[in-house]
Amino acid sequence: MGQKEPDLYRDTWVRYLGYANEVGESFRSLVPVPVVWASYGVATAYVTADAIDKGRKAAAVSTPPSSPPSLCISTLPLTPVSPQAHAQDSTRVGVAVVDTFVWQSLASVVIPGFTINRLCAASLALLGSLTRWPLPVRRWTTTALGLAAIPLIITPIDRTVDFLMDSSLRKLYKAPGEPPTSH
Numbered sequence: 001m002g003q004k005e006p007d008l009y010r011d012t013w014v015r016y017l018g019y020a021n022e023v024g025e026s027f028r029s030l031v032p033v034p035v036v037w038a039s040y041g042v043a044t045a046y047v048t049a050d051a052i053d054k055g056r057k058a059a060a061v062s063t064p065p066s067s068p069p070s071l072c073i074s075t076l077p078l079t080p081v082s083p084q085a086h087a088q089d090s091t092r093v094g095v096a097v098v099d100t101f102v103w104q105s106l107a108s109v110v111i112p113g114f115t116i117n118r119l120c121a122a123s124l125a126l127l128g129s130l131t132r133w134p135l136p137v138r139r140w141t142t143t144a145l146g147l148a149a150i151p152l153i154i155t156p157i158d159r160t161v162d163f164l165m166d167s168s169l170r171k172l173y174k175a176p177g178e179p180p181t182s183h
Contacts, residue, residue: 026146058096
C-alpha cells in the first residue's frame with residue numbers, strides 16, 4: 001500500500017539505453033563512425049521515449065479518469081469546465097515533455113557524449129606521444145578509459161544540468177506546470 005510504481009525510464013535497465021552514446025564514444029577508435037552515430041540514435045530514442053512518457057503521466061494526472069460512455073444525463077457535468085483548466089492541463093503536459101527532453105538531452109546525450117569523446121581523443125593522443133605501445137593497444141586502452149569514466153561523470157553532469165536548468169529554463173515555468181522531480 002502506498003508503494004510507488006517504478007519509472008520504466010529511470011528505475012529499470014532501460015535507463016542504461018541513455019548511456020549508449022557514451023559507450024559508442026568510448027569505442028570510437030575501434031569501430032566505424034556509423035556505429036558511433038547509431039549509439040546516438042539509441043540514446044536519442046531513449047530521451048524521446050522518456051519525454052513522451054512524462055508527458056503522458058502529466059496528462060493522466062491532469063485528466064480525470066474517464067468512465068464508460070453512458071446515455072444517462074446524470075453523468076454529464078453540470079457546470080462547464082473553464083478554458084483555463086484545459087490550458088493549465090496542456091501547460092503541465094508541455095512543461096513535463098520539454099523539461100524532460102531538455103534535461104535528458106543535456107545530461108544523457110550532449111554533455112556526456114562530448115566529455116567521453118574529448119577524454120578518449122586526448123588519451124589516444126597522449127598515449128601516442130608518451131608510449132611506444134602498438135596502435136591496437138592504445139586504442140583498447142582509450143576505450144577502457146572511456147568506459148571507466150562513464151560512471152564517474154554521471155552524477156557531476158546530472159547535478160550541473162539540474163543547476164543550469166534551475167537557473168534558466170525552469171524559472172520560466174514555475175506553476176502550474178512544475179518540472180518532473182526525479183531524474
